[in-house]
Amino acid sequence: MITRLARQLFIVCAALAVAGNAFADQVQVAVAANFTAPMKAIAAAFEEDTGHSVQASYGATGQFYAQISNGAPYEVFLSADDSTPAKLETQGQAVNGSRFTYAIGKLVLWSPKPGVVDDSAAVLEHGDFKHLAIANPKAAPYGLAATQTLEKLGLSNRLKGRIVEGQNITQALQFVSTGNAELGFVALSQVYKDGQITSGSAWVVPETMYQPISQDALILKKGADNPAAKALVDYLKGPKAAAVIKAYGYQL
The missing domain is CATH 3.40.190.10 (Periplasmic binding protein-like II)
Incomplete structure (x- = not known):
């Protein structure tokens, strides 16, 4: 039964x-x-x-x-x-x-190493680095935001030869994470969780530096x-x- x-x-x-x-x-x-x-x-x-x-x-x-x-x-x-x-x-x-x-979204300048990036753009102007990673500005809005930021800072021409482009923002992050670029402009969401940067050092780019994402x-x-x-x-x-x-x- x-x-x-x-x-x-x-x-x-x-x-x-x-x-x-x-x-x-x-x-x-x-x-x-x-x-x-x-x-x-x-x-x-x-x-x-x-x-x-x-x-x-x-x-x-x-x-x-x-x-x-x-x-x-x-x-x-x-x-x-x-x-x-x-x-x-x-x-x-x-x-x-x-x-x-x-x-x-928000744009951030990020390095996997602590102390490389402070709360300003100083590392871009005076830092000792060979490569700066960004996403393709023609395909990725965060890449466009990165180029707009460099223009606002007056650094576009000076850093032109150091820029490496990823097909998208994930590849830009990979360039920096693997050491192929010492620092890069990535999405804040990629290096941030629950109120803090998860690793390395970063500068959250002021929203006045680029068009709203x-x-x-x-x-x-x-x-x-x-x-x-x-x-x-x-x-x-x-x-x-x-x-x-x-x-x-x-x-x-």
Whole structure:
């Protein structure tokens, strides 16, 4: 009798699990490289809370734009700027009304070694270094912010021969982390967690030195009929995602 009851309970639970999975969907997401760590944390919480799954790709905003324009199967796009999503919206490649700013990024000059960078740009003017890493300014908004900062400091020409460009902000960070560049302009979120720089030394560049990095997200046309796409966008606007975003140094 107990065995029969246990079998019946097992069948009911299995049926409920199948039914639950029937309402779960996967969403394909293109994510700006600077938002890699926060997105991984948010995606894990989203999957646990909703049952939907996230298939995320990380890279440069400009490269994603080219891929989306050529038919890439992304359903949600988290950009590193606001102009690229606006362009996709104008071109009819996005769901109208779905675009919103999910984070405002900050630029930081970083070295993995303590004491190399102080709370100013002094190391750029007087420091003994051979290479300065930045992201490609044509494809990555943080790379553009880096070049704008150098222009404001009047150092563009002087440091031109020392600059090494990564395809995206992740590669720029790798150049510095591996010692191929002594320091570099990276996203604050890459070296910051819970109120402090996680390693090395850094100068958080004043926001007056570069154009605001307003990072917009939207649902692309390919995700218009996917419940998981809308659910993810709604989740990004919620309190759990906001807490993660703030923890990595972004403004909301």
